[in-house]
Structure formats: structure tokens, C-alpha cells
Amino acid sequence: MCTVADTLVPQAAGAAATRAADEACMALALRAAQQAWDIGEVPVGAVLVDAQGELVATGHNRVIVDSDPTAHAEIVALRAAARQAGNYRLPGATLYVTLEPCAMCMGAMLHARLARVVYGAADPKTGCCGSVLDVGGVRQLNHQTRYEGGVLEARCGELLRDFFRERRRKPSAPTAPAVDDDQDISS
Numbered sequence: 733m734c735t736v737a738d739t740l741v742p743q744a745a746g747a748a749a750t751r752a753a754d755e756a757c758m759a760l761a762l763r764a765a766q767q768a769w770d771i772g773e774v775p776v777g778a779v780l781v782d783a784q785g786e787l788v789a790t791g792h793n794r795v796i797v798d799s800d801p802t803a804h805a806e807i808v809a810l811r812a813a814a815r816q817a818g819n820y821r822l823p824g825a826t827l828y829v830t831l832e833p834c835a836m837c838m839g840a841m842l843h844a845r846l847a848r849v850v851y852g853a854a855d856p857k858t859g860c861c862g863s864v865l866d867v868g869g870v871r872q873l874n875h876q877t878r879y880e881g882g883v884l885e886a887r888c889g890e891l892l893r894d895f896f897r898e899r900r901r902k903p904s905a906p907t908a909p910a911v912d913d914d915q916d917i918s919s
Contacts, residue, residue, distance in 0.1 A: 751883075754850050757781055757828040758884040760790065761852070764805065765830045765891055768792035775895050776831045778805035780813045783824025783847070789813040805829060806837040810844055821845045830888040832859035832881060838867040842875050849879040852888025 757779050764777025773793040780789045791808030795801055806829050814820045826848040827841060832855040841849055849868070851861060860867040861879045868879050 754828070754880075754883045757787075757826075758830070758850065758852055758888070760787070761805075761828045761830050762884065762887060762891065764790045764792040765888075768794070768805065769891070769895055771797055773797065775891050776805040776829065778809040778827060778829040780809045780822070780825055780827050782813075782822070788816060788822075788825070802836065804834065804837050805831075806833055807840055810840055814844065823847065826850060828883070830884075831855050831892065832861050832863055834858045835860045835865060835867055838877075842868070842873060842877055845875050846877045849877055850883050851879070851881045852884050853892060854881055854885075 761777040761779045764779065765775040766777070768777060769775035771794075773796055776793045778791045779787065780791075782788050789809045789812035791805045791810075791812060793805050794803040794808055806827060809827060810822070813822055813825065820843070822844045824847050825844070827846055828850045829837075830852040832851045832853065833841065833849060834855070835858070838849075838860045849861065854863045856863050858864060861881060862869070868877050
């Protein structure tokens with residue numbers, strides 16, 4: 733566990749100080765995103781900080797290496813934080829993530845009772861903090877989590893663009909030969 737208290741300040745200290753703290757935490761999330769890239773995953777990283785400004789957990793995408801469609805960076809960080817807390821609820825916590833969360837991740841964050849979600853780049857295809865859906869804005873839900881986007885947006889977006897640009901340049905792996913559905917492949 734690592735303290736980021738030097739960079740985190742109470743919101744009462746002002747918007748500029750809060751922005752600086754958000755940027756410092758997003759920089760940590762960008763490091764986690766690079767770890768995802770290093771193992772061949774889409775580079776999304778997340779950092780969870782508790783209400784006291786203590787770094788509790790980090791996560792990065794692991795869907796391919798874990799063969800788990802739920803192993804998004806946010807979920808990985810939430811699971812680690814909940815295990816450490818001994819509770820699935822993480823009131824007062826803030827989750828920083830390099831890409832706008834999807835519906836699954838926003839749902840998990842609402843259930844965890846996070847106070848705040850801060851993301852870097854918007855996701856115009858699956859983003860659920862306003863880009864495609866506004867899950868957090870549904871007032872009928874029994875918990876409201878505040879969210880803010882655009883923190884280190886250029887760096888977060890560039891990391892993703894670089895990853896996919898590199899992936900498009902590499903020749904794709906050879907595909908497996910087609911299998912006739914009527915053919916017995918067990919022998």
C-alpha cells in the first residue's frame with residue numbers, strides 16, 4: 733500500500749489542488765495501463781484511493797490473460813480494494829480510470845458505493861458516464877456516484893491510439909483452419 737497523501741488534498745482546499753491530485757492519481761492509472769499493454773491487453777488502468785487519500789488498489793485490463801470478460805481494470809481494482817477492506821462497499825473512495833467506464837463497471841462502482849469516479853478519455857462506443865449512456869445519472873438508483881472526465885485526457889487517449897495503431901501494423905496471427913461442423917475432431 734502506498735500513500736499519495738502528498739498529492740491528495742481535501743476538496744475544500746480548492747479546485748486547482750483537487751485537479752492536481754486528480755492528475756497525480758491519473759498518472760498512476762496510466763502506469764497501470766502501460767502494464768496492461770505490456771501483457772498484450774488493451775491499455776486501460778485504474779487506481780482506487782480511499783476517503784483518507786490512501787492508495788488502496790490498482791488494476792489493469794486482464795480479460796485476455798485471465799480469460800475473464802469481467803476483468804476490466806476497474807473491476808480488478810474494485811476486487812482488490814474490497815478484499816483488503818473486507819467489505820464490498822467502499823464509501824468515500826474515488827476510482828481513477830484511464831478510459832470512461834462501461835455499463836458493467838459503472839454498475840459495480842455504484843454497488844461499491846464509491847463517492848467519485850474520475851476518468852481520462854471518453855469512450856464514444858461503450859462509455860456510460862454520458863458518452864453512450866449515463867448510468868450514474870439515473871436518479872432512481874439508490875446510490876449516486878459523482879463522475880468527472882477529461883483528466884489527462886490527451887495522454888490517456890494517445891496511449892490507446894498508439895496501442896491500436898501498433899496492433900494494426902502487426903500482421904495478424906494465422907487463423908486456425910476451418911472445421912466442418914459435421915467432422916469429428918476428437919480423434
